Amino acid sequence: NETVQEAETHFSNETVQEKSDTISSSSTITEEEYMIISGGYTDKDWKSFPVYAFPITSAIRTTSGQWIDLTPSSDHDDPTCKDEDSIASRDKLFQEMSFFNADDDKQEQDPWAKAQSCSPFGRMGHSSVVYNDHLYVFGGLIYDEEQESVGNRIKESFRLEDVPYIYRLNLKEMLEVRKADDGDDESKEPTKGWQRIIPRVKPVDTSSPAADVLLNFINRGEGQGGLWAAASSDDNDKLVVYGGLRISRVEYDNSPSKFVKGDSVFGTGSSSQNQVYSHHKIEELPLGDVWAYDLVQNAWEKLTNGYGKGVWVDDAADNDNNQMNRTIEERLDDDWMDDLNNVPRSRTAHAATLVGNDLVIHGGMGRDEKSDDWAGSTEWESLDDMWIFDLNKRQWKKRWVSPLLVRAYHSLVGWNNADKTNSTPGPTVAAYGGYTTGMDVFSGEEVAFVFDDLLVSYPPAIPDDFSVSVWHKASMAKEREVDNLIFNRYEHT
8 A cells, every 4th residue: 555645845954855755655755855056157158047956866766867947037136136336335335344243143133034135146166055945155256258358368257246245045945936837836926036145244353344354355266165064052054165266356557657467458549648558467366264154143254364274253343352362363473484384275276075073175276486466367286285174173184195186176075984994083085086287298288187086085094193094096896887987077066
């Protein structure tokens, strides 16, 4: 006697799960787990921000599955969303924003109650996480249609969002809408679509205003991290972001003496007196700091200083303890050269994952010392190191790995080691794919390599600061299974 049972939709921390219709003799309810992807670019579309879900559980069970488009209609958007002047928006941000105060927060309502209905601009390299039925999105690189002129060619360039909003979308609501669409249910309720708010900032050790911290310290693209689940009811779940890329456009005076190589030169007439100079350059700065966004309080918290050293800052902006913290940090930063040996190098295009209270990072690209700032170009150096950041202690520890694998734009996942034969605590991580460059020994030209290998790093057998973790390669057992492989790729998630 087979029965059909249905239960309510629910979501887990990093995956979306739903109690699906199930036919079974034992009346067992199975959970549907979804993979959620968002944003990115195609050859034809770099302006929209799509969201898709794929039903993993049923696809494994039935060996087939279909993508579900969860992108809400832009009809829900406030008409002013796309027309806002960036200068006016920033001015308003500086006028209205202040540092987060925990005491004031107890008196306030849900910060999302006054959210604006706006879809994100198309972007890549953003941070996202699923929390309480919602997809949260922050940062990323937006395609800049006003391209940068370098000599006689046009260089594709990207920019950061003028105001770094936090966006969220109710996934449960969108799944229900798509089910209603399939069933031609005309009674379905209208959805809220995308919502956005300006995040708050917890007090930091700086004299800069809160808006300046948000714009010039937190805003970024290609940051990596994940969901930091609360260990107790006294804490909140947080989105952790490490590193990434800050892009800024630097303007110069309208004077020939300020001309910089690689800048655009416009004008009419051949004489220098009639020539009009437009002087600017695009600065690309890799980052090395860690921030955590509290998903309940809607507030960013600084976990390290600019080059990665852990910091502690009180909630109150101007109390005596906070002033003491600033004094301590200023004194400790006098030894910043020594600190650089104990923190990872600033980077972008790296891979990262969270395992419990550990943030694990690997590889990426750091800024080469040969970069010529005045030429408007950035040289990059590929990295091969692995670091683990204890989010509770706010301390880095390097994991020595062998061989040294130079990778960028790869992916990393991790889990707590359950192998009883290895008692050393610490996360196990797996890396897939990625990209690097090298020199062709015959032509002398630089060539690019894109990988398709799956590599695993276990905690070292001896728990000291210098033991080495050997990379293990996972591969298909038989060559005839090559049709089941996924091939070389990078910039995936």
